[in-house]
Amino acid sequence: MHLAAITVDCANPAHLSTFWQALLTGDLSTPDEEGVITLTLPGGPQLDFAPVPEAKSTKNRLHLDLRTTDYSRDAERAILLGATPADDIYPGDGWRVLRDPEGNEFCLLRPDPDSPPAS
Known part of the structure; x- marks a missing residue:
């Protein structure tokens, strides 16, 4: 078993993933079929930004x-x-x-x- 990703539930994955990319660098994916955007960090885990309706x-x-x-x-x-x-x-x-x-x-x-x- 290993850590594959840290998922952040959020209202606006595009906006939030862009903030984290600017802060940490890395590569952003395009949204998948559920709207999840992945930030692949250099040498580290990935951060997944998943849309949710609640604040x-x-x-x-x-x-x-x-x-x-x-x-x-x-x-x-x-x-x-x-x-x-x-x-x-x-x-x-x-x-x-x-x-x-x-x-x-x-x-x-x-x-x-x-x-x-x-x-």
Whole structure:
């Protein structure tokens, strides 16, 4: 058994998949017969964006943690792409919680202290 994909239920797969592609890079598929769009991440799992009729209503039970190489730059970039701060959820020194354009929470983690600095 292995992880094949992480699926994000959403109202607008085209819009949301474009946000995530701009943030993480990768290749987007055309929608399949059910309207699912796949973002294939370089070296990682794929993200599937599946259309659903209901809106997000509560905090996610599962979210993505994204390790940054430049914490301030990456947080600013995510916000410029359409993320919004979610400072009401789990404030911490080692991460920042943001919401994607449909309200799904994700965390930006500070660089790994054991990694070489970004150039």
